[in-house]
Amino acid sequence: MTKIIGKNELESWLSGIMKERTVFAPTRVDDLILFRPVRSANEIVFDYENTNLSPKELFFPRTETLFTAVPKDGDIELTPTIVDQEVILFGIRPCDARGIAILDGPFLDEPADSLWAQHREKTTMIGLSCTKPAPQCFCTSMGSAPNDASNVDIMLTQVEDGYAVETITEKGEKLLQGVELRESDVQPPVPTCDVNIPAEGIVEAITKMFDDPYWSRLADRCIHCNVCAYVCPTCYCFDIRDRTDKGKTERIRTWESCQSKGFTRIAGGYDPRADKGTRLRQRFCHKLLYFPQQFGALGCVGCGRCVIACPVNIDIREIISDVQKIGAEVGQGSN
Amino acid sequence: MSADNGPLIIGFLCNWCSYAGADMAGTSRIAYPANIRIIRVPCSGRVDPLLIVKCFEEGADAVLVAGCHPGDCHYNEGNYYSRRRFALLRALLDFMGIEKERFQVKWVSASEGKRFAKIITEFTEDMTKLGARKAS
Amino acid sequence: MVADFTQQIRDKAKELLEKGTVECVIGYETGSDGFSARPAFIYESAEVERLIFDNTCSHNLVKYLLNKKGKPTAVIVKGCDSRALNLLLSEKQIDRDNIFIIGVVCPGVVEWGWNNHSDQLQIRCNWCRQHNPVIYDFLVGEPVTEGPPDDFADIAAMETKSTEEREAFWREQAEHCVRCYACRQACPGCYCIDCFVEQLDPEWVGIRIAPEENLMWNTIRAFHLAGRCISCNECERVCPVNIPLSLLNRRMEREVLGLFDYRAGMSEDAVAPLITFMKDEKLGIGE
Numbered sequence: 001m002t003k004i005i006g007k008n009e010l011e012s013w014l015s016g017i018m019k020e021r022t023v024f025a026p027t028r029v030d031d032l033i034l035f036r037p038v039r040s041a042n043e044i045v046f047d048y049e050n051t052n053l054s055p056k057e058l059f060f061p062r063t064e065t066l067f068t069a070v071p072k073d074g075d076i077e078l079t080p081t082i083v084d085q086e087v088i089l090f091g092i093r094p095c096d097a098r099g100i101a102i103l104d105g106p107f108l109d110e111p112a113d114s115l116w117a118q119h120r121e122k123t124t125m126i127g128l129s130c131t132k133p134a135p136q137c138f139c140t141s142m143g144s145a146p147n148d149a150s151n152v153d154i155m156l157t158q159v160e161d162g163y164a165v166e167t168i169t170e171k172g173e174k175l176l177q178g179v180e181l182r183e184s185d186v187q188p189p190v191p192t193c194d195v196n197i198p199a200e201g202i203v204e205a206i207t208k209m210f211d212d213p214y215w216s217r218l219a220d221r222c223i224h225c226n227v228c229a230y231v232c233p234t235c236y237c238f239d240i241r242d243r244t245d246k247g248k249t250e251r252i253r254t255w256e257s258c259q260s261k262g263f264t265r266i267a268g269g270y271d272p273r274a275d276k277g278t279r280l281r282q283r284f285c286h287k288l289l290y291f292p293q294q295f296g297a298l299g300c301v302g303c304g305r306c307v308i309a310c311p312v313n314i315d316i317r318e319i320i321s322d323v324q325k326i327g328a329e330v331g332q333g334s335n
Numbered sequence: 336m337s338a339d340n341g342p343l344i345i346g347f348l349c350n351w352c353s354y355a356g357a358d359m360a361g362t363s364r365i366a367y368p369a370n371i372r373i374i375r376v377p378c379s380g381r382v383d384p385l386l387i388v389k390c391f392e393e394g395a396d397a398v399l400v401a402g403c404h405p406g407d408c409h410y411n412e413g414n415y416y417s418r419r420r421f422a423l424l425r426a427l428l429d430f431m432g433i434e435k436e437r438f439q440v441k442w443v444s445a446s447e448g449k450r451f452a453k454i455i456t457e458f459t460e461d462m463t464k465l466g467a468r469k470a471s
Numbered sequence: 472m473v474a475d476f477t478q479q480i481r482d483k484a485k486e487l488l489e490k491g492t493v494e495c496v497i498g499y500e501t502g503s504d505g506f507s508a509r510p511a512f513i514y515e516s517a518e519v520e521r522l523i524f525d526n527t528c529s530h531n532l533v534k535y536l537l538n539k540k541g542k543p544t545a546v547i548v549k550g551c552d553s554r555a556l557n558l559l560l561s562e563k564q565i566d567r568d569n570i571f572i573i574g575v576v577c578p579g580v581v582e583w584g585w586n587n588h589s590d591q592l593q594i595r596c597n598w599c600r601q602h603n604p605v606i607y608d609f610l611v612g613e614p615v616t617e618g619p620p621d622d623f624a625d626i627a628a629m630e631t632k633s634t635e636e637r638e639a640f641w642r643e644q645a646e647h648c649v650r651c652y653a654c655r656q657a658c659p660g661c662y663c664i665d666c667f668v669e670q671l672d673p674e675w676v677g678i679r680i681a682p683e684e685n686l687m688w689n690t691i692r693a694f695h696l697a698g699r700c701i702s703c704n705e706c707e708r709v710c711p712v713n714i715p716l717s718l719l720n721r722r723m724e725r726e727v728l729g730l731f732d733y734r735a736g737m738s739e740d741a742v743a744p745l746i747t748f749m750k751d752e753k754l755g756i757g758e
Contacts, residue, residue: 392686402757423745426726
């Protein structure tokens with residue numbers, strides 16, 4: 001038996017939640033689709049491929065004050081940022097939800113990042129499974145699926161007259177309390193993503209071709225902007241700087257990217273990744289080698305945002321294929 | 336910015352002409368509104384457009400750059416460059432929503448104490464009428 | 472006709488590489504969606520078959536020459552790109568002797584995104600009056616005559632808005648901005664080793680990715696390009712949040728044209744308007 005909520009019931013349920021809590025949902029902003037706080041259900045876009053920027057922003061904002069400090073009575077008074085707002089994240093896709101879950105690896109690894117932990121605790125995620133993959137999608141090759149419900153609190157799947165509702169966690173159950181769901185024997189459709197990117201064994205393959213001139217050649221066209229890192233649901237590099245204004249100091253954390261020139265420049269001016277090729281290689285080694293080694297999952301969820309956003313078409317799907325090919329050749333050559 | 340005290344005006348005055356002109360206003364006991372906060376620079380040509388935009392970003396309601404009259408620059412050419420630079424900057428700021436009246440460039444010589452006071456008085460009045468910049 | 476361009480470019484590239492005139496040809500190849508172009512770096516004459524030229528060849532390849540200093544390199548340029556070449560030559564950033572310029576009479580570039588084909592010309596083509604490269608060693612295509620002068624209608628439309636409306640417009644755009652610096656990285660005019668936005672002392676723009684700082688970033692970048700921007704509009708194309716940067720750059724372009732009768736990148740010896748002056752000019756400033 002499938003539990004169903006009608007479209008109108010869904011909208012009025014969400015409208016009710018909006019009165020008490022902040023609801024982030026995909027919404028149209030000029031010609032972009034972004035997760036923004038919504039005031040009414042008709043601001044929500046239900047029929048969309050994916051947002052231009054990933055929802056990692058709700059847990060790892062582009063700019064966040066970590067704490068403020070003021071001198072007081074000969075000492076320093078430190079006020080850490082507290083996340084006290086309950087937030088509902090509506091309409092997150094399975095790939096993005098997986099992205100949040102795997103970022104728990106670096107962020108909650110001891111010592112845990114208190115702000116990430118607070119955002120996670122205060123956010124309830126209502127997922128929306130995909131009806132069909134977009135041309136850039138390859139989630140199934142990266143450990144997810146268009147209807148992968150493992151990382152959300154509630155999963156909705158579109159059916160003919162509404163949405164099938166799956167309660168995944170206790171948080172989800174709590175949110176659904178008092179909501180009338182219809183029982184139906186309609187089976188929710190099982191969407192597929194048939195794109196096959198050969199990610200199996202990528203860790204070994206990329207290790208083998210670490211020194212290959214492939215990276216240098218690929219990096220020829222990279223312009224070293226931060227776009228790929230910023231649209232990515234699993235990139236998490238950041239910069240921290242203190243800013244003092246009229247006696248009050250704020251420690252501010254912002255997004256950064258390993259691709260920008262000078263990312264690894266250290267005091268004294270030395271830069272271990274001054275070369276374009278080494279910077280580009282770092283991106284893919286982080287995602288396809290170091291991250292899986294450290295946290296047990298590939299650092300890519302197959303959302304395809306970087307494929308669309310890269311100004312010069314540096315395509316991770318192509319790179320994975322190339323790496324497998326070159327890695328295999330290196331393997332043979334070493335005999 | 337400070338709504339009770341009127342507009343906050345930042346003035347970049349070149350050391351040799353306009354700052355001396357402001358000094359002359361002072362020594363001649365000619366009063367002018369205290370809304371202007373003066374920063375002395377060697378030459379109007381030294382004033383980086385970054386400084387102007389930073390002033391507005393930090394909450395200034397208006398910015399004045401004052402230099403020597405063209406042809407009289409202590410460093411010969413500084414104000415010729417600043418004239419071009421600020422013509423373009425003013426157009427850009429206006430386009431982005433900072434009224435061009437808020438950013439003025441005036442040539443004031445060392446002997447023009449009275450004129451300096453008049454310029455500041457009029458500028459302050461105009462900016463009071465225009466109102467504070469909308470809060471950032 | 473444009474299909475013919477591809478063959479001419481391949482033939483020329485082959486010749487240059489075989490003779491050793493250059494060690495690399497920077498051109499375009501087809502990208503991973505099967506039809507949009509992307510930059511290509513060809514080092515072997517056997518690889519010239521990768522090169523193509525079509526109406527998705529938006530990218531301004533001139534910027535890459537800054538990574539090839541001291542190495543003889545050929546580059547494919549359209550009309551707008553060739554102006555960028557002149558800009559970098561006049562600013563002494565590249566050595567004329569080290570580059571071989573394959574100029575292409577531009578057929579216009581279409582609006583495209585990855586896997587998103589369209590027949591509509593990009594906005595830059597509406598205002599372009601430089602389809603013919605202004606500098607080249609080898610020309611592909613027959614020079615065309617340009618339309619009537621650009622009327623900057625897009626700028627005029629913005630100016631019908633009130634100051635408050637414009638301020639609100641740019642503040643909203645600043646809210647979208649993520650400071651990825653794709654605009655800067657794609658721009659041939661932005662090549663400072665230490666960009667002002669990365670300076671720590673003084674810290675002109677803080678690291679906060681927030682509207683105030685973002686506005687300052689975009690304003691000053693537009694100002695640093697005043698009199699230098701050659702309107703390739705790559706900045707706007709690469710922006711992941713579609714900020715209409717062309718409005719800022721073209722506002723400056725119109726002003727520079729009006730005040731100084733100057734267009735950037737038209738000659739390799741040009742003197743940019745902000746590093747020169749005329750003693751008796753009247754610019755509506757200071758009087």
